[in-house]
Amino acid sequence: MSSNSSLHIVIFPFMSKGHIIPMLNLTRLLLLRHGITVTIFTTRANSPFIRQSLSVQHPINIVELEFPADIPELPPGVESTDRLPSMSLFVPFANATKLMQSDFERVLENLSESSGVSCIISDGFFGWTQQSAEKLGIPRLVFYGMNNYVMTICRVLALDRSHLKLGPDESFTVPGFPSVKLTKNDFDPEFNEPEPKGPHIEFVMEVAIATSKSQGLLVNSFSELEPAYLDYWNREFCPKAWCVGPLCLAEPPKVHRDQKPEWIKFLDLKSAEDRSVLYVAFGSQAEISEEQLREIAVGLERSEVCFLWVVRSKVEGLEERVEGRGLVVREWVDQVEILRHESVKGFMSHCGWNSTMESICASVPILAWPMMAEQPLNARMVADELGVGLRIVANNGSVRGFVGSEIVEKMVRELMEGEEGKEARKKVKDIGEAATEAMEGGSSWRTLDQLIDETCRKKNP
Structure with a gap:
C-alpha cells in the first residue's frame, strides 16, 4: 500500500x-x-x-x-x-x-x-x-x-x-x-x-x-x-x-477505575453462582406499548431464567418479584461489555445490526424480536440464514404484531435451555471466531x- x-x-x-x-x-x-x-x-x-x-x-x-x-x-x-x-x-x-x-x-x-x-x-x-x-x-x-x-x-x-x-x-x-x-x-x-x-x-x-x-x-x-x-x-x-x-x-475493553456499575456486579454474582443470564434490550429508539411491556415482564418472570433487562419504562412490581434473579436497568449501559461477560448466554434483541454484530462477536445467540426499519430482515438473517438465533413471532403467527407472555416464556426457555438454543450457541461460536x-x-x-x-x-x- x-x-x-x-x-x-x-x-x-x-x-x-x-x-x-x-x-x-x-x-x-x-x-x-x-x-x-x-x-x-x-x-x-x-x-x-x-x-x-x-x-x-x-x-x-x-x-x-x-x-x-x-x-x-x-x-x-x-x-x-x-x-x-x-x-x-x-x-x-x-x-x-x-x-x-x-x-x-x-x-x-x-x-x-x-x-x-x-x-x-x-x-x-x-x-x-x-x-x-x-x-x-x-x-x-x-x-x-x-x-x-x-x-x-x-435493491x-x-x-x-x-x-x-x-x-x-x-x-x-x-x-x-x-x-x-x-x-x-x-x-x-x-x-x-x-x-x-x-x-x-x-x-x-x-x-x-x-x-x-x-x-x-x-x-x-x-x-x-x-x-x-x-x-x-x-x-x-x-x-x-x-x-x-x-x-x-x-472497541477496547472497558476498565472500571472506580466502583463497578450495578449491572456488572449483578452479572459477576450470577457468574459466581454458575447461572446463565439472558440480556434483554431493544435499542434506544424502539417504541413499545405498555401492554406489550407487561407481557414481556410476565414472560420473563415465568421463564425462571436469570435476566438483565435494559428498558426506559418502569414495569410495575417486576423488580420486587424477581429480586435476585432479574435486574431492570434504566440507565445507559455498555452493551458490548455486557455481551462479553461470561455469564451472558442469550440476547433478546431488536436486531439492529450493531447489536447483532456485537452478539455474534461475543458468541451469544440471539432471540430475535425486530421492531422497525430493516430489523425484520436482520432477524431473518439471524434465524434463517445464519442459524445463530431463534425468532419470536406474534400471537397470530405474523412477523409483526402483539406477542403474548406465553410465547415470550416459551422462546426464552428454548433459547437458554432447549435444543434449538444449543444449536444456535454452537453456530454463533463458530461465526464469532471467523469474525475475529x-x-x-x-x-x-x-x-x-x-x-x-x-x-x-x-x-x-
Whole structure:
C-alpha cells in the first residue's frame, strides 16, 4: 500500500448513537494505520460523547457544527435521534441537517486548503455531503451500518415488485435467492405500496441517489459472513461495497477505575453462582406499548431464567418479584461489555445490526424480536440464514404484531435451555471466531487497507 503519511480522512457520523459508535470504531481502525490524520465532524451536543469515547492516546481533530435551531417540528435542543420524543420525527430531523451544509463546506474547504482532505466518510443519511464532496473534488465514501443481505434484497425487490400483489403474511422468494423467504410484513408499510410516496420515501430516494454517485460503501460486516450477497451487490449494483467489520471488535475493553456499575456486579454474582443470564434490550429508539411491556415482564418472570433487562419504562412490581434473579436497568449501559461477560448466554434483541454484530462477536445467540426499519430482515438473517438465533413471532403467527407472555416464556426457555438454543450457541461460536479472524489481519483488515489505497490515491497520486 502507498504511504499513509499525507492522508487526511474526514468522518461525519449521523447524530444517533447507533451510527456514531460504529464510525468511532472505524476511526480507531484508521488511526492504527500510522500517519493517517482523522477529523470528525459533529454537533456541539454530540461532541462530549465522541471525545469521551476516543482514547487520549490518539490525537484527533473534532469540528463542532451548529445544529439548526427553530425547526418547527423538532423540540428545541434535540441534536440526536436518541432524544426524539418519537421516531415519526426522524425525517424532519434528518432533513434539518441539510441546513448545516454551508458551514460544513466552509470548514471542509479550509481543511482542504491547509492540510488537504483525502476523502470523506459520511453517513448515508447525509446525502447532501455528496454535493459538498463533488463541489470540492473530494472522494466520498458512504457508511450506512447495514449488511449486504439487507442492501441486496432491498435493491432486488425495488426492481422486481411482483411480491406487492400478495397478502401481508404470504410467503414469497426473492429473485436470485430462492432460499430467502420473506413476507410483506418484513418491510415497513410505506414500502409495500404500489406507488410509494410521502416524506419518508422521498428521503430514502434522495439518499439512494446520492449514494449511487459516491466512490464506495463501507459495510459493517465481513465477507465470510455473507459472500453470496456481497458478490451479488458488487456484480449487479454500485457503488462497490467494502466489508470492513465487525467494527465492534475495534472497541477496547472497558476498565472500571472506580466502583463497578450495578449491572456488572449483578452479572459477576450470577457468574459466581454458575447461572446463565439472558440480556434483554431493544435499542434506544424502539417504541413499545405498555401492554406489550407487561407481557414481556410476565414472560420473563415465568421463564425462571436469570435476566438483565435494559428498558426506559418502569414495569410495575417486576423488580420486587424477581429480586435476585432479574435486574431492570434504566440507565445507559455498555452493551458490548455486557455481551462479553461470561455469564451472558442469550440476547433478546431488536436486531439492529450493531447489536447483532456485537452478539455474534461475543458468541451469544440471539432471540430475535425486530421492531422497525430493516430489523425484520436482520432477524431473518439471524434465524434463517445464519442459524445463530431463534425468532419470536406474534400471537397470530405474523412477523409483526402483539406477542403474548406465553410465547415470550416459551422462546426464552428454548433459547437458554432447549435444543434449538444449543444449536444456535454452537453456530454463533463458530461465526464469532471467523469474525475475529477477519478483523485480526484477515479479510476485513486487508479490505480497509485496499480501500484506503484505492480511494485516497485518486486524491493523492
